[in-house]
Amino acid sequence: MRIAIDAMGGDHAPAEIVKGAVQAAAEWKDTVIVLVGHRERLEPHLDGQMDANLEIRHASEQIGPDEEPVRAVRRKKDSSMVVAGKMVREGEADAMISAGNTGALMTTGLLVVGRIEGIERPGLAPMLPTADNQGMLALDLGANMDAKPEHLLQYALMGSIYRSSVHGIAKPRVGLLNVGTEAAKGNELTKAAYELLEQAPIHFVGNVESRDVLQRACDVLVCDGFAGNILLKAMEGTASMVMGALKEEFTRNWRTKLAAAIMMPGLRGLRAKMDYKEHGGAPLLGVNGLVIKGHGSSDARAVKNAVRQARIALQGQLIRSIKAEISGK
């Protein structure tokens, strides 16, 4: 299999991206890694370590983190991200990975790679942290701000297939993000979606409140992109504030510093638990090829983990399964 990596996207590009790609190529000899980016800027980081299964595809441009997505994708046809997208569309790569501009990557998925027939709106599906470290797949997290009930149904189907084919969960529990657990709760969108989800060929466990996400009330959480963003950032902000306040308490005097030294290993584990970057890249589900969004701050390890994730999804025939499910409707 061939995996294209946008070598110019992310806070630590290209150095860490190249490093992760080199590690992935060394680990999986059956996989060809194609680094897409400016050849002259990539080669110094390679240091002559070109394995037979590591290639460079030159792309003269790159899309910056603050560029307006649609315009950037339309104009920069030779950017590393768009070129990687074209490779997936043309069958030159089986998957693409990028830690670059999220909006631009969603646009690349939509306009360059293209949607799966029957899918109206692709959804971005990161893993949210849970207390037991198992994580919860949530979609949509920001691609589709004004979702319709039918979109939420498609998210449920795609998320369910992803969790069984990539994570091996036999019967993923699908929950609907809502303001209460009773069936009649919610706004017009969730009330209508509830009825569709009840009829769908999934293991629907009903409404899930945002306070129960960390308790892993389900394996796949379905929501519109607006509510999903509010949820994710509220969790991030609260965890980071509590950890910050804790740090302040621990550095107050020599006695609290002693306490901090004792507690350090446990606190590190807690911080890692709350870090959703630990859970790998987020697939953009519903596009006609495997597109994985790495976190903007991805380092070499994160890039290698995204390759691992892509390999599992490809081996599990993820896209083919989604197509079969959707066209079977």
Add this chain to the structure above:
Amino acid sequence: MRIAIDAMGGDHAPAEIVKGAVQAAAEWKDTVIVLVGHRERLEPHLDGQMDANLEIRHASEQIGPDEEPVRAVRRKKDSSMVVAGKMVREGEADAMISAGNTGALMTTGLLVVGRIEGIERPGLAPMLPTADNQGMLALDLGANMDAKPEHLLQYALMGSIYRSSVHGIAKPRVGLLNVGTEAAKGNELTKAAYELLEQAPIHFVGNVESRDVLQRACDVLVCDGFAGNILLKAMEGTASMVMGALKEEFTRNWRTKLAAAIMMPGLRGLRAKMDYKEHGGAPLLGVNGLVIKGHGSSDARAVKNAVRQARIALQGQLIRSIKAEISGK
């Protein structure tokens, strides 16, 4: 002034409610406290301590925490909550306080007390916790699931008036809960509301992301009831999970227990910081009288604090100011 208290609503009713009312009557001699509820069930808790400014208004029924709100309010016309609402409507009380069924209280506000002319949807406005302990007023938190842009504008106006008249903030910063800080971000609702808020006679500071709530990015946060509920419960759930995990780390062995003993005062402060119940009751803004929702777990101190809050709002002519602002549109 006269303040009616629903003595039968809340997890600790009637004992703690009566206790709080007794304390309030003792503290503020210029205020008549009317305990509304079943006389025979209230009297044992009074223990003969009837101050001259403490009265009982008998109501034979009560609305339970799990009753369907609209049906309960319509049928139980002699429930403590509905009777308190009628007293406000008839001018027999200047304000009402209840720690009972939230949905029923919003319904009582809407159907019994009635809306202010020109207000389409009243909004429930609790204080969210912030890292600096100042808190942020957020509305709507659950009364109006499918808000229109005009509703959000009214929330902004009412929230702004509340913060200046009750909390003495000269120029409250009003923010719009959204998925990014740029003006063009969001769903159809927030994009349209943004334009209205820019034109409004308030100090609008633009979009606020959910991760910046704890940093007190504004003094009044405007949102629809669905998004507000997702935000609040995500913050609650995350804080409670982190504190729970911390407790687990601290009880691991004798060394961590020693660390816990050292850290105890600081941790108590942190827990209090994250507890939005500390910030008093939530006004239901937009109804034609002062209606304050106490937290379901309100104890005597919370009840007394709600009375304090009601007194300040009444002294500040809150309802009159809101009417002037809205009818001036």
